Amino acid sequence: MPTNRSSSSSNISRFSAPGPSGGASRQQLPIPAHALPHRTPRELLTMARHGLEEATEIRADGMRYATAHLAALRAAAAVLAARAVPAAPGRRSRVTSVWSLLVLVAPELSEWAAFFASTASKRSAAEAGIPRVVSAREADDLMRSAEQFIAVVEVALGYSYQPRLEGLAS
8 A cells, every 4th residue: 555645745736636726737638538437536435435435335345445445546537537638539449447547647645546547457357256355355445445546636625624523412
């Protein structure tokens, strides 16, 4: 699992949105239009958070793992929605994973991309219903990694997230 870099101001500043002067602090890279998300970064991050909440309710280890991985995919898609621009129309490129595209538009997240790309085959096996492909520990570890990754993306995109405090009276 990548180190948690959300507290590093140098990573966040390289990933930040345009400043008040309007000049972008990063370059947007063209990505084939068919590979870009059709939702806003905020919508994708909300879906990622809901996915993590859903994963905590799932008892089957494989499905908990797959649901947490999907939440991380949605956070990666939020980065693409925020940072990528459609490439000029032309020949359709070959299929590329979200994790490969993430490295192109956010190289500072390449460790996270490599980590989640390496877990994709287990997610597929778990979704296919292959028994005992994922242990409870692996599912819990992936959930924690997805939580950290989503938090890093939220901070990097300028969205704040405050976790719910359980047990407080309303």
